[in-house]
Amino acid sequence: MTLTVHRGDAHGASQPPDLSLRRIQAAELSGGFSNDTIYAAIERVINEKDLRGVALDYGAGVGNLSRRLLALNRFESITGADLMGCPADLVDRIYWVRQDLSQCLPNPDAAFDIVIAAETIEHLENPRFTIREIFRVLRGGGWAIITTPNNESLRGLLALLFRGHYVAFSDSCYPAHITALLRQDLRRIFREAGFCEPEFYFNDQGGIPGMPSLTWQTFSLGLLRGLRFSDNIVVVAQKPG
Numbered sequence: 001m002t003l004t005v006h007r008g009d010a011h012g013a014s015q016p017p018d019l020s021l022r023r024i025q026a027a028e029l030s031g032g033f034s035n036d037t038i039y040a041a042i043e044r045v046i047n048e049k050d051l052r053g054v055a056l057d058y059g060a061g062v063g064n065l066s067r068r069l070l071a072l073n074r075f076e077s078i079t080g081a082d083l084m085g086c087p088a089d090l091v092d093r094i095y096w097v098r099q100d101l102s103q104c105l106p107n108p109d110a111a112f113d114i115v116i117a118a119e120t121i122e123h124l125e126n127p128r129f130t131i132r133e134i135f136r137v138l139r140g141g142g143w144a145i146i147t148t149p150n151n152e153s154l155r156g157l158l159a160l161l162f163r164g165h166y167v168a169f170s171d172s173c174y175p176a177h178i179t180a181l182l183r184q185d186l187r188r189i190f191r192e193a194g195f196c197e198p199e200f201y202f203n204d205q206g207g208i209p210g211m212p213s214l215t216w217q218t219f220s221l222g223l224l225r226g227l228r229f230s231d232n233i234v235v236v237a238q239k240p241g
Contacts, residue, residue, distance in 0.1 A: 032084060054079075056111075082098065140241025141239065146186075149168035150232050154209060154229065186233075196238045217229070
């Protein structure tokens with residue numbers, strides 16, 4: 001159930017071979033997975049809003065989120081989309097679209113009830129194109145769940161102040177992480193695409209500045225949570241209709 005498609009970029013033009021190579025290298029550098037607290041935050045939203053139907057794991061990577069979505073037994077079908085190939089254990093269990101996500105998906109309009117992009121948008125060059133494409137493939141009343149580094153955490157803000165960049169956008173994260181977004185950016189992008197007002201959640205795990213292996217939550221016995229104490233943000237928005 002794998003579909004491989006080669007199309008133009010977000011503006012309809014063919015991409016040069018060196019750009020394709022850079023995008024493959026960046027995808028490999030990212031590792032293709034996120035941490036469990038991000039997946040758990042996504043699952044909390046799915047359960048809270050009782051989301052069901054046909055799901056798209058947009059930027060599925062090595063398939064960790066797709067496996068967790070399968071285990072929820074909530075969805076009629078799951079499609080993974082990524083520049084890399086389908087993991088061997090997911091062949092025949094989910095549909096797979098092998099696609100550069102800086103390009104249009106081959107899926108028709110209104111194909112999915114829920115689209116989840118876990119730690120994907122920061123890897124892509126044009127976040128407005130990304131959200132418009134997610135809007136296009138969602139059915140009316142469908143939901144988008146997007147996670148990305150939280151650049152408004154204390155750790156992120158202090159990195160910007162003292163190092164000149166957000167903590168998740170250092171040289172060690174490049175070229176995997178290329179697009180840093182704030183809540184205001186995300187609000188504008190979702191509104192422009194046609195979504196209802198987005199909601200913001202957090203993974204409630206955040207490294208202490210200078211000691212990222214220690215978390216605010218461990219230090220505070222779980223009391224410090226939310227915007228300033230989470231390394232990742234979850235954006236949830238519904239398509240009208």
